[in-house]
Amino acid sequence: MKQANEEALLSGATVWVTGAGSGLGRAIVQRLVEQGNFVIVSGRRRELLTQLSFDYGNQVKVVPCDVSDSFSLSQAQKEIFEITDYLDCVIACAGLCEYEDNVSLNIDMYRAAMEVNFLGAVSTLNIAKPLLIQSERKAVFVAVGSLVSQLPFPRAEAYGASKAALEYWIKSLHTDLHDASWRVCLVRPGFVKTPMTSQNDFEMPFLQTPEQGAQAIINGIASGRLIVDFPRRFSLMLRFFSAVEGVWLRWITPKMSRAQHHNTLSNRHL
Ligand SMILES: NC(=O)c1ccc[n+]([C@@H]2O[C@H](COP(=O)([O-])OP(=O)(O)OC[C@H]3O[C@@H](n4cnc5c(N)ncnc54)[C@H](OP(=O)(O)O)[C@@H]3O)[C@@H](O)[C@H]2O)c1
Structure with missing residues (x-):
């Protein structure tokens, strides 16, 4: 029965989305609502979330939450448990x-x-797990990682490490959930035009719109796959370079790095 419901997972479902106020999260919420789902939306900026409930009425419920703050998380947990006694997707x-x-x-x-990108996801699942277990479908916890975790990129030490931690955690959870009533999924987007990437002052190959990203994520979740990468051409390119990581590190990344080191003999401690 749960298997049969997999395909229809994101229609008539109850879904909780964090980071819902802007960018990819917002586009995902819009798509989910259009597909007839009920969506609980979280983020820190209440005004962005309220706009969603204004646009979509009682198909959207606002639960502001800072995923890196334990008090805020416990408040959110109470509110979500008052709204629903199950979740089909998070x-x-x-x-x-x-x-x-x-x-x-x-x-x-x-x-x-680490607190937002990795531990924030762990905390989100911690709240959601008892409700995912109550779903009558094969419920799914989706973590939004990044293609950055395929290969080391210059300047991405902190961001990339947090997404790599998230990836390891999801894959490890997958190994423990083989006969569970719910599953996990890791989404790894390439570049998407959002407030996050508006700070980027470099060329972003294969840049997508949030709407394209949201559709790829929703299709990927419905496919039942553990890992959902997009856009495909960028992911294939990175997969190629990860197979020849030595080439990537020796010939490609030095051209991308901006770090300047002033290691003259006089200022080294010899
Ligand atoms: N854009 C890309 O190219 C790209 C590529 C790969 C992966 N991603 C991933 O996609 C996800 C969405 O990013 P985006 O590009 O859509 O950027 P975004 O518009 O900046 O969205 C990030 C969202 O996270 C929320 N957020 C940040 N800190 C939070 C916290 N402590 N507690 C709760 N919510 C918090 C923000 O809302 P508040 O500030 O209101 O809390 C914001 O709505 C991120 O996980 C990002 O790493 C993006």
């Missing part, structure tokens, strides 16, 4: 991206990346 889309600047090793930046 999409952990909340995320942040900051770049390394000249290997500064700013520990606050690393901590924030």
